[in-house]
Amino acid sequence: MRLEKKVAIVTGACGGIGRAIVEKFIAEGARVLAVDLDEAATALLAAEYEGTVKGYAADITDYAQVEHMIEAAITHFGTLDVLINNAGIGSAKMLLDHDPVQDFDVITGVNQKGVYHGILAAGRKFKALGKPGVILNTSSIYGQMAAEMSFTYNVSKAAVDMMTKCAALELAPYNIRVAAVAPGRVDTPMLRQYEEMGLWEHIRREQMRNEFTQPAEIANVFAFLASAESNCINGTTVCAEDGFLNFKYPLLPQE
Numbered sequence: 198m199r200l201e202k203k204v205a206i207v208t209g210a211c212g213g214i215g216r217a218i219v220e221k222f223i224a225e226g227a228r229v230l231a232v233d234l235d236e237a238a239t240a241l242l243a244a245e246y247e248g249t250v251k252g253y254a255a256d257i258t259d260y261a262q263v264e265h266m267i268e269a270a271i272t273h274f275g276t277l278d279v280l281i282n283n284a285g286i287g288s289a290k291m292l293l294d295h296d297p298v299q300d301f302d303v304i305t306g307v308n309q310k311g312v313y314h315g316i317l318a319a320g321r322k323f324k325a326l327g328k329p330g331v332i333l334n335t336s337s338i339y340g341q342m343a344a345e346m347s348f349t350y351n352v353s354k355a356a357v358d359m360m361t362k363c364a365a366l367e368l369a370p371y372n373i374r375v376a377a378v379a380p381g382r383v384d385t386p387m388l389r390q391y392e393e394m395g396l397w398e399h400i401r402r403e404q405m406r407n408e409f410t411q412p413a414e415i416a417n418v419f420a421f422l423a424s425a426e427s428n429c430i431n432g433t434t435v436c437a438e439d440g441f442l443n444f445k446y447p448l449l450p451q452e
């Protein structure tokens with residue numbers, strides 16, 4: 198098993214990708230602090246995997262809560278090896294429809310500042326413990342390309358890619374590795390907003406496999422990146438996007 202005896206924190210653990218990461222990490226031998234906003238939801242998840250998963254409620258937009266989250270993992274499991282900054286929120290609004298007072302801050306508060314909080318708190322803790330650590334961030338292909346209706350989301354994910362690089366550089370002397378995963382379109386509650394907008398079939402046909410990526414497929418990439426098998430991967434964003442960044446939507450009609 199790849200993650201035997203490892204202890205990991207996964208934020209956004211009750212969402213589509215987060216839950217899949219928790220399940221994959223357990224299958225690979227890890228114990229996990231499953232973090233999300235709703236205490237009851239994290240407790241339900243923990244009850245399914247009693248002994249290996251501990252539920253914990255925290256809002257990653259608040260640095261003090263992120264610090265407490267890290268302490269909670271160490272108190273409960275005795276150590277910490279991996280932090281996965283996975284929690285994120287989407288937005289579906291044209292730029293000119295933005296409310297300038299809140300739209301930018303709400304999205305970047307979670308997707309950008311929340312990840313920054315995780316990197317900072319975990320980096321400090323790994324350094325203080327004097328042990329190697331791995332910090333993984335969930336980015337998106339939209340950190341690397343423009344798209345309509347997601348101005349702030351794309352900006353926040355581009356920031357995740359750059360934070361990954363800068364943090365990897367500064368934390369390398371302490372044996373802390375930092376990397377990110379950029380999923381394409383993954384079938385989770387977040388993606389289902391396109392269903393409500395009547396765009397589900399349209400975006401499915403844009404997929405190279407004609408289907409959406411499954412959360413478990415993204416979780417496999419995280420398990421690899423958290424393990425020693427990927428020790429030479431540092432400071433980079435690994436694309437797990439079904440080829441989306443590398444081809445134009447097919448011109449010819451698809452089945």
Ligand SMILES: NC(=O)c1ccc[n+]([C@@H]2O[C@H](COP(=O)([O-])OP(=O)(O)OC[C@H]3O[C@@H](n4cnc5c(N)ncnc54)[C@H](O)[C@@H]3O)[C@@H](O)[C@H]2O)c1
Nearest residue numbers: 209211212213214234256257284285337380382383385387
């Ligand atoms: N689904 C996709 O197609 C896709 C593609 C690329 C990247 N991503 C990224 O993957 C990550 C997970 O998304 P998902 O698709 O599983 O979405 P999801 O909505 O299913 O899960 C997100 C989880 O994050 C939690 N969360 C939100 N704000 C939080 C906060 N302030 N503090 C703690 N937890 C918070 C939510 O409660 C939810 O459980 C996000 O960072 C998202 O941007 C998703």
